[in-house]
Amino acid sequence: MKFRANLILSVFLLVVTPIVITSLVTMEAADRALQAQNLKTGYPLSLEKIEIARLRENIVYIVIIGTVVSLTGAGIFTSELSGSVNKIKQGLDNLSHDANTAIDVQRGIMGEIATSINQLAEKLRETRSHRDALLECSPNGIITIDKFGKIILFNPAASSLSGIPPGTALGANYQEIGLPPALVRPLAAALTKQPTDMTKEEIISRPDGNSIAVAISTSSLHDEEETVGALAIIIDLREKRLLEAQVLRANRLAGLGELAAGIAHEIRNPLTAVKGYSQVLDDELELDDPRREYTAVIVKEVNRLDRIVQGLLDFARPSASRFELVNLNQIIEETLVLIAKPAFKHRIELRKEYGEKVLAEVDKDQIKQILLNLFINAGQAIQDQGTIRIVTEQKEEQAVIRIIDSGPGISQAIIDKLFDPFFTTKEEGTGLGLAIAHQLIELHGGKIEIHSRLNAGTEFKLILPLRQGSDLNV
Template sequence: GACLVLPRAGVVALAAAGSLLYAGIVVARTVLPLTALLEPLGETTALEVLTMFLNAGTFLVVALVAGGLAERDRAARHELERHRRDLRDLEAFKAVVLNSVGAGLLVLDPEHRVTALNRAGEAITGWRAADAIGRPARALWGEGVPVAAIEAALAAHPTTPTRCETTLTRPDGTRVPVRLAFSALRAGDGRPLGLVAVCEDLSEIRAMEDRVRQADRLATLGRMAANIAHEIRNPLASLTGAIEALARPAATGEDRERLTQIVGRESERLNRIITNFLEYARPAPLVPETVDVAELVEDVLVLLEHRGLPPGLKLVRELPPALAWRADPQQLRQALWNLCLNAVEAMPGGGELRLAATVEGDVLRLTVSDTGEGIAAADLPHVFEPFFSTKPGGSGLGLALVERIVRDHGGEVALRSLPGAGTTVTLTLPARHG
């Protein structure tokens, strides 16, 4: 027991003292027999003397070994306590670092369970760290984050964070748009330990984007109001002049017919300007449904033929017989009508108007091309701006409306044109589900 309290030297000294005391008792029993207290035991034999020395030596050896073991035990205990203190310090340091980061931080183990969540992460996700730790990550951000695909991307490019955006639902039901940046968490020997996700709340960014879009729309509407007044003034002047001429008794039958044509043409122009303006300024919500693309294109071409085509203009269709796609049929028909009308007006002396549809993966491409006059290179960057037109009397809203319709479908518009060689417009529409 002394070895647990005394240092090694003290244990050896105590053992030596005990050995000496033992030897003294043996010697005293022989040389100075205490006959008054003990019964004489006779002379001490050589075997007893040898046993005495063996016992004393064993006592010292045991003391040395036990003292060494006790010293090692104390050193191990001190080392363990030091490691525990270092671990507590490291945990405190980690907590300070995690909570001082402005972005949300989530640490996941290899089974995608949450092992750490900082204060910013608590504020973004609505979860307390104590409640989140140990739960699957999908409990915090739902099923919209492809963690397996992210891990595969990080395995292929370990040093490049993988990002994704999703909308998570907090425990109180509020929805928050977030951006997540994932990095691989690995041990010193390269073993995967899980993932670290940096979570950024995009609510303010989305609100700012909405405000910018609203400001842009108001500014555009202001410019449109000024331009629409200018655009309406010209056909109104023509209408007024034609109607006044028709009211004169001196107007002949031939004059009346010509003036009536002017009234009809300018009325159609006015209607087109106002319709395009209203459709651009107050876009209707998308009502997607399954559309037969070939049938929709054919409807547009039939309307175009009834309107009247220049002599020598040829219509070419390159459409799959059974192509179904989810889109808003009314808005898609309007976009194709505007493109076809522009193409016909670009070929007053005839030419070829070609409409084609192809599917590439989960993307539909609709192409409208003509062999008309083309567009100058200086005008190409402006063709989708409201009220920009290269045609005399054009409203400048046709292509702007096309671009808005396609963008609302989540797609893109590409336009290629060369002066004298015609124009090709390609609408790219992604697949819509649900």
């Protein structure tokens, strides 16, 4: 606005004013010339003719001044219009690189155009924001490639499932970044419009050596005339497979529990008779009779069978839980007293990393039974010298106990069977300790996770709800 006013003022000062002054001076000179002519010719001009002559001269000067003013106004308008158009053009160029760019709003019709463009850009930003949030938060992996195989989209879930960082994937060819063959094949088929299964379950191997179960769905991306790319959606099936395994295991253990209860009762009665008669025979033998060794072996083995039978009963029909709000750190300390033998202390260093007041509603006796079994197993896993770390913490609505040993680790094949009844790697083990521990932790609405690497130790992670009856978000 200031520039335009200055321009108009300059035009008047430099152009219009000189013309006006010149016209006045010229008109005065013309009057004198007419008067001189009158005196010379002796024929005076009438006032009417003099006014007509002056009017003609005024019209000429008015036309000249109007033309100059019109040209000046047209120049000013054209300059402003050109400036507004250039600003909008520059703003559109900036928008193509940065969606957050706003065009300076101008007056008049160009200002309305700029405002409309800014409103459209705002809607596009909102749409892009929603799209990005959807892709970022989606639990499913989403990959898109163009017709040349270059990866255009690779969301965080795709990175997590494939094990390939997004920075490595974006812009690279999908066949050259180490994607699992089970994913490369359907993408290649989608690019060439070959018929593919709508959704296919696969086991994919990631670069870190781990394998996971996924469902892969692929489709072609095309416009009206040709294929412009391909889309792959990867669905994580680990949770589904875990739930299926839990249901199968629960059904299997339910039948096994009923069978175990019946067998336990049938075995316990003969065992009682065998033990009783062995003790009678032992009492009738002389103190130096070598046959007393046989009766001692019989009693020892009967006691061992009785422990197995009791384990079967505990597994088949665990005692009712009596929940109360307790400090888990205190329960751990009370359990450690039971294994605090000199031999244990000499070989193993305990490292306690307790959270402050980790409180949860649990059955104290059942939690002690679980912890005792895990502490003994951790101690037995350490052959010579080693450490056991005990970490407790409270996370939102969960209490977590982690028991980490420095033993040789456990292979995945063994981990898959650890909670199965009667599975054991110990010569004298019954294979019921961890099965009962798993059952008791489920009675609390929690779960046990195992993380182990060969020659790098094992971690047992107990996850418990803080309150019974609340949902466990694990």
